[in-house]
Amino acid sequence: MWLRFLHSTYCNPAIFAGIIFYLMGYFIHRFPPKSPKSWYGYRSVLSTKTPEMWRSANEYAAYISRRVGVILVVSGVACALLFQRQSDWFWYITVGAVVAGTMYLVGDTEWELTRHFDKDGKRILPE
Template sequence: MLLPFLHSTWCNAAIFAGALFFFMGFFIHRYPPKSTKSWYGYRSFLSTKTPEMWRSANEYAAYISRRIGVILILTGIACALLFNRQSDWFLYITIGAVVAGTMYMVGDTEWELTRHFDKDGNRILPE
């Protein structure tokens, strides 16, 4: 019973990773990590500089993660409907979407931090 599902197009990386991204973004939004010592949260060199950068990075990463989750789920459903078997192109598209979504989340969150904070971790005030 499990084997036919594993070989169907409905079992793909985009749907599973999309659900994980959406849940992760919802969880971090609903229960933000209190400090950099928390077991979960968006953790990078920039995000752990100051508590304000930590809070800002996790808030933004949770927002982006939910958006990417929805896009990945829709991509996975579209691939499940378009392909009749798990071919090479099916795998390239579904796994490539997950990799691209992950890279986008990290890159966009880091860019957002550099736009709003200076190199010492102080918030840049708008002029």
């Protein structure tokens, strides 16, 4: 039974990573990490500059992580329905979706931080 599932198209990285991304985003949203010394949270050079940047980065990363998780699960199920077996293209698409989702999560969160904070970590007020 397990071997049959492992070789089915429903066993793919996009579905598993999508579930993990969604749960991670939900967990960080529901229980935000208090400081950069926490064992979990969105951690980067920019996000650990100030406590305000840390809070903002984790809030935004949790939101994006939930969105990416849903998109990955939907794309994983779509690939499972479109492909009849785990071919090379099946793996390229499902793993590529996970890589693209991860790059989007990091890139968009960092971009959001640079838009709202200056190089010293002070919030930029809208004009």
